[in-house]
Amino acid sequence: MNAVLLCLTTQHNWLMVALAAAVCFGGLVTALSLFDRARNSGGRMRLALGLTAAMTGGLTAWTTHFTGMLGYDPGLELRYDLGLTAASFGIALIASVGTTLIGLLGRTVLARMVAGMFGIAGVTAMHFVGMSAVRLQGFVSWDPAVVVAAVVIGTLFAAAAGWVYARGGWKGILGAALLATLAIASLHFTAMGAVTINASPAIALAPSAFSGTFVLTVIAAAMGVLGLAAAASIGLTYWSRTSAIRQLREAIDAMPDGLGFYDTEDRLVLWNARYSEVNPELATRLERGMTFRQILEIGISENLYQEAVGREQEWIDERIEARRALSVTLEQRIAGGRWLRVQDRMTAAGGIVTVVNDITDLKRDAEALAEARDAAEAANAAKSQFLANMSHEIRTPLNGVIGVAQALSHTDLSEDQRDMLKLIDASGRTLQILLSDILDLARVESGRLQLNAEAMDLHQAVEEAAQLYAETAREKGLQYMVEIAEDCPRWIEGDIVRLKQVLTNLVSNAVKFTTEGMVQLTVGVDHDATGRETLRLAVADSGIGFDAATRDRLFSRFEQADGGITRQFGGSGLGLAICRQLAEMMDGTLDCESEPGGGSCFTLMVPLKRSAAPAAAMPEAPAPEGRAGLSVLVADDHPTNRKVVELILSQIDARMVLVENGQQALDACRDDHFDIVLMDMQMPVMDGLTATREIRALEAREGRPRTPVVMLTANALAEHVAAARAAGADLHLAKPFDAAELIETVLQLPDQLRQAA
Known part of the structure; x- marks a missing residue:
């Protein structure tokens, strides 16, 4: 330096x-x-x-x-x-x-x-x-x-x-x-x-x-x-x-929009042919040097602006004042049912560029689209209401079928009767799965299905999903294997319900379409193209398989490999469509590989979000086989549902009070003490939500201890669960419910809530 x-x-x-x-x-x-x-x-x-x-x-x-x-x-x-x-x-x-x-x-x-x-x-x-x-x-x-x-x-x-x-x-x-x-x-x-x-x-x-x-x-x-x-x-x-000025002038004249340029004193300097076309009433009077106020006054004299009638000078002053802003856009209705979009932009030197478009057709199209949108929203609302109603109406009798079958299974029956009872129960379960698939599909399409991200035990979730079909696989003589890689974390963040839903569907299909050989569920850690950790869950089988053409449409709704499969194996063809949409909601993918007669392999890839194990939950006391003096209030307007609950809870020797609507349930709670309340949501006189709120208000006024309230209802959508929680319910059980689950709830929930309090 x-x-x-x-x-x-x-x-x-x-x-x-x-x-x-x-x-x-x-x-x-x-x-x-x-x-x-x-x-x-x-x-x-x-x-x-x-x-x-x-x-x-x-x-x-x-x-x-x-x-x-x-x-x-x-x-x-x-x-x-x-x-x-x-x-x-x-x-x-x-x-x-x-x-x-x-x-x-x-x-x-x-x-x-x-x-x-x-x-x-x-x-x-x-x-x-x-x-x-x-x-x-x-x-x-x-x-x-x-x-x-x-x-x-x-x-x-x-x-x-x-x-x-x-x-x-x-x-x-x-x-x-x-x-x-x-x-x-x-x-x-x-x-x-x-x-x-x-x-x-x-x-x-x-x-x-x-x-x-x-x-x-x-x-x-x-x-x-x-x-x-x-x-x-x-x-x-x-x-x-x-050359640029000449080309610019040609471009301005060729513009599809009307354009006028005004100087710093708001005097017209130049305009293109389209500016005259969108203002035909003014076209013959436009001349260089005239002010914008003069143009407005000509329009007033031609009765162009209906909104200015009776307040002409005030309207002109308002328009001029708005024009002085740096940027103004307005839609103006003029005589003849026409609409103009006027945009004023101030230049750096203080001049104003005015762009005018005829948007009459756009306005008409917008009105037509608004009407179509309203009609579509009304149709969608009607569809949602229909699905909710159908869910309720189907679940109610289905609850009777499954509930009575489960209650009947605890009675003395012959072997043939038990086989027939198994068929009834299996058919009811199939119908329940189909109903759930249809509702899930509707919720996914409407954007109302939400994923709940929380810490979950991956190993337990995989084992529970696999265990559901282990017995079926053994009965068919299949090798049934579940492998979880050693490097696979136990606790991850995700929606355990939806993950198990995808896994059980894939495992169910694998067992269903495999007559001999094996079904294998493997879980491991992989990486995507960006190096991000992903969870890889694969279900492989040695079943019938399918060709490439079938693969392309397999994840569409109501699709299976072919009509013969539908007749031989049954099913709605909704499961895989829902599984793929759930995978996409998890920011993952669901794909498959197969060949006819050579088996199939379905692979679910989702981002791996590791999680710490949650704080140890309070150990639950084992459920007793029964408890003397247990008092249960059952509120349901449907006699079949009341009978089903009565048959199931009779196994634990509970004292039951049966009422038909929410008002009767409130009166019963006012006059008596109950260990638990089983409340339907949709009832006459007073619905279950209102009755639950009134029960909570009664407890607050009189200083009573909190009585567990379980919504035992056919209203099974997510908004129904949220509404039940908001009303003060402690739990939501959707019909058709499992008898063992109901018994466990009735026996354990009161003690759990007392311990938590």
Whole structure:
């Protein structure tokens, strides 16, 4: 650094240094301006402007170097070799052309930075070739460290110049020119600080070398060329601007929108043909210099603006006031049922550009779309209501079928009767699964199905899902295997209910469609293309398989491999469609591989979110077989449901009070004490939600202990569960319910709530 400062202060003429910097900055501003116009032009104009920019940039770099060399005085006479001097000039031009090409072909910020670094690399080559052209009576040596520093500093400045130019506008051009000047100057003068000259009178100057006066003449000629380039730039700019104005006028006239331009005093300066077309009542009266207020007054006189009737001047003043804002958009209804969208935009100089569109057709379409949307929403609401009602109406008798079958199974039956009872129970379960699939599909389509992310025991979930079909697999003589990889975490974050729903569906299909061989469920950790950890759950079987055509439609609704499969194996074809949609909701994928007769493999991939084990839950006391004196209130308007509950709870010898509506349930709670209340949601006189709220209010008024309330209802949608919780219910059991689950709830819930309190 000291050598560089010493070189600048003792061996350079500062006037020449300043001249070199001025030449560099001025020439680079011209070159970058030409390049900017070339970048925004096309055809031959792009080529002409690009070559002119490249020539100007090369001349600027070469002139800067030799102007700086003229200001360099090492104490010895300097002469220059003609061939090498010409070579340095050629290098400067080639580097400038390459820089221009890179800049034109690449439009990203990185491309601009690469162009700058390519340019400085060429300037570096030009500098050292130019220095090798110096002839003097002595030896020249270089400090490598200072040379490297010069190249690095120049490259950094050049890259920064490319980045600043990419910001755009005249500020980008000036900033890039300044940084490029610093790049060339820092390279030149830092490199000159690396030079050490050892004088030797014994060395004679070559007679072919020419003096600095000749160089000065060459530089003057180069400056003349730069002047011509600048003049050409001005001429091209004027021609380009004139051409641009003509093209702009043609473009304005061809616009599909009406456009009018008003000056700072809101007087009409120019307008296009469309502006007259969308204002046919005003077209013949439009003239240059008329104010916008006059145009409004003409419209008032033509009765165009119905909203202005009776308040004309006030309406005009409001419109003018709104127009003075920076940006205004309004939709205006005019005579004849037409609609115009008027947009006023203020220019930087204070003028106003008004754009007018006829949106009559859009308004009509919007009205039609609104009517169609309302009809679709009404249809969707009707569908949702229908599904809710059908769910309720189907679940109620289904609860009777399954509940009575389960109660009957605890009585003395013959073997044939038990077989028939199993068929009834299995048929009821199949119908229950189908009903749940249809409701799940409806909830997914409507966006009302939500996933609950919480800590879950993955191993337990997998084992429980697999265990459901283990007995069926053994009865068919299948090898049934469940493998969980050692690196698979036990606790993860996710929705355990929906994960088990997908797994049980896949395992159920595998067992159903496999008559011999094996069914295997494997769980492991994998990684996706981005390296993110994923959970891989695969269900493979040696069943009937399917071809590629079937694979493409297998995840569609109501689809199976073919009609024969439907007849042989049964099923609705909804399960896989729901499973894929659930996988997508989990931000994962569900896919399969198969071939006819060669088995299948379904693979579920979901993001793996590891979780810490939750705090240990309070250990539950084992459920007793029965409890003397247990008092249960059952509120249900359907006699079959009351009978089902009565049959099931008779197994634990509970005292039951049966009522038909919510009002009777409230009266019973007021007059008696119950260990638990089983409440239907949809009942006459008073519904279950209202009854639950009244029971909670009664407890609060009289200081009674909280009685557990279980919503035992066919209303099984998510909003029904939320409504039950909000009303004060402690649990929600959807019909048809499992007899064992109901008994367990009745026996354990009161004790659990007392312990929690």
